[in-house]
Amino acid sequence: MLDLRSITAHVRDGLVPAHIYSDPEVFALERDRLFARSWTFLAHETEIPAPGDFVVRRVLADSFIVSRDDTGVVHVLFNMCRHKGMQVCRAEAGNASLFRCPYHAWTYAADGRLVGLPFHADAYGGEAGLVRQDHGLLPAPALATYNGLIFASLDPEAPPLEDYLGDFAFYLDLYTRQSEAGIQLTGPQRWRVRSNWKIGAENFAGDSYHTPHTHTSVVEIGLFGEPQPHKRKEGVLYAAGPGSGTTYKLPPGDFASGLGYVGYPSDMVTRMERTWTRRQRDLVGQSGFMVSAATLFPNLSFVHNWPQVDDSGRVAPFISLRLWQPVSATETEILSWFAVDQGAPADFRAASYKAYLMCFGSSGMFEQDDVENWVSITSTAEGTMARRLLLNSRMGLDHDGRPLAEPYGDFAGPGVAYQGFGEFNQRRWLAMWCDALEQAP
């Protein structure tokens, strides 16, 4: 029997019971108390640009059709026929004017309306026996978008998305709004790993400490020079609202030179300058930091790196979004997208795409070593000894739980920031996880 109170007390103290990374009982609580309520990312509007376009995405085991109707409105519809429960859409993506159930041919429009069922009059006595407008596909209980990112919640009482995002929206813009047009997503690559979903989410939230060692090989071959210990230590870890992330310290310079250093061409820099607020520009130009990895609780992560992409030494930045889609306590489906500003020149887009493929995603050279670690943690967490072991996640605190250093003052972004290594962000992510699990079902 799971002692949730003991687990969350330890976790809040920075001592993490290892079995939470493999425990089916913990996973059941996550399903019922966290994912049944939280805002979760499904798709980006650029994946379904035209009327009739759709993609099918899941929130754990629940399949949803993310569709765009004839008037351009986006819908998120539970992919289960109202009659006998068949999936009405069995493709992952496409363009369809109607979703027709293969079982008895109940037929739904892209907005979810039930627009046809055979023998309505003969079988049901028409509207007298079955009111069609009451039998549309179930919409996601809550749906909202931010910068084209489509989020859903299974909780009809979910707070407004913008309230939920809070101050993390400031950072979200840096990844997803580099111009008025915003980003375009390509992908996703999808693959399954035998890892608990929390490990990746925590890692991206603030683990700058793993980079110099886990990713040594990437530095050794000259692909990406930043993940060296001294470079990571100069970076700031920030946390704001339900999100947090890591940064790298830029060489001395201004806004344009900072973005140029990571490989943005001048026309993109100009658009960022026009689109971002003063404070967002100051993060780069005054504070001198560039965002790298981040996680929006619970399971959407971001990454922004700038590797070398050819023999000339050209450096190109890329942005990736990834979803840690839980399959079970010990398995995760990773969905990883390449994201690029819609106004980016074709040459930049090609270099950025190449940078992404080399570093992250199913074949990425960073990601390869991360996943090896996470698979190993998950399998080791299944045993009896792991039930006794409290993993030390207290980096950056003294024995009394006080931060070893003051928050970093010269950081233009909202929230709290610490320079150097520390597990402030992972503990914060885990505290949100505790909050979710402690809520009554």
Next chain:
Amino acid sequence: MNGPAAPLPYTHEAHQLAHQFLVEEAHLLDTQQLEEWLGLLCPDVRYVMPVAVTRSRRAGADQGPRPGRDGRYGSGDDGGNGMAHLDEDLFSLRRRVERLATEHAWTEDPPSRLRHFVTNVRTFAGPGPDELSVQSNVLLFRSRGDTRPPDLLSAGRHDVLRRGPDGGWRLARREVHVDEAVLRTQNLAILL
């Protein structure tokens, strides 16, 4: 890319040479002699493994993954997924091999045990005068460690082999059409 309608007879010397090339190449991949494998590549090699997307038959499911209208993946100009797991040139393949040769590529240390099963080889003349188009099926068995269940990757391959300056065949182009929309292997630190 489809070859001409009929493959070369299996008794044709070009077919036998192409088949031998694939088997010898698979041996290098199985034994992770990757520096030697790089030596089989043309300087302008293109190695691409598109993401498979489940689509309805009406939407062209049987045509396999689709590149963008400009012929490339990842361009965004595709009206579909347009994404690849791997989309490599010699620079990026060389980097992958160099990385695995370091002492810090944890994902392949200890190394996977690999077995590439190459079958259904069909050879077509062309497209260029010194080129052969070769189709094959590949099944990759990958075992890591002693406790994990093994992974299987099944794919069809469309290759173009080109005769090099020394008269030997080199890989000029490979398209790997993987048979799963969601890969069930922890990463592609391995090649098909």
